[in-house]
Amino acid sequence: MQYLLRHCTICKEIKAIQNGSSKFFIREMLTGYLILYTYQFYRGYSVFFCKKHVSELHELPKKFRIQFLADMSIAAESVYKAFHPKKLNYELLGNTAPHLHWHIIPRYENDPIPQRPIWCIDSSITCALKMKPTHNEIVTLKTKIIDSYKIITQRRAV
Numbered sequence: 229m230q231y232l233l234r235h236c237t238i239c240k241e242i243k244a245i246q247n248g249s250s251k252f253f254i255r256e257m258l259t260g261y262l263i264l265y266t267y268q269f270y271r272g273y274s275v276f277f278c279k280k281h282v283s284e285l286h287e288l289p290k291k292f293r294i295q296f297l298a299d300m301s302i303a304a305e306s307v308y309k310a311f312h313p314k315k316l317n318y319e320l321l322g323n324t325a326p327h328l329h330w331h332i333i334p335r336y337e338n339d340p341i342p343q344r345p346i347w348c349i350d351s352s353i354t355c356a357l358k359m360k361p362t363h364n365e366i367v368t369l370k371t372k373i374i375d376s377y378k379i380i381t382q383r384r385a386v
């Protein structure tokens with residue numbers, strides 16, 4: 229386990245969030261951290277990291293697992309209401325980083341392959357250098373998601 233934690237890219241990213249050096253960090257939730265994805269081919273593409281280093285949902289304690297799914301749902305709703313895509317995709321894969329993390333991907337009208345998963349587009353296109361947002365774009369995108377999150381959670385708290 230210690231070996232995994234030391235070499236896990238997501239555990240490393242979480243450490244960066246915790247020490248304040250992650251420019252993509254959006255918000256902490258009870259069971260995880262919401263971040264903006266490094267490449268913005270899909271405007272608003274975000275990722276929700278689990279606070280626990282496990283690779284499968286069933287490895288989470290039941291109460292934590294239910295909260296993790298609820299938190300992911302609110303994170304996804306925040307992205308949806310910030311950008312109003314045609315469709316939102318939720319993907320929990322973990323094939324290259326075996327630490328639970330949800331990909332929250334807005335799909336728009338101009339999507340090149342709207343009926344297929346985003347992974348069908350070559351990463352040389354979706355992860356091209358020009359798809360990296362500038363500092364100002366990062367701030368703008370994060371602010372939209374944070375504002376959306378606040379509206380959703382304040383409305384439910386009443």
Ligand SMILES: [Zn+2]
Nearest residue numbers: 236239281327
């Ligand atoms: Zn990890």
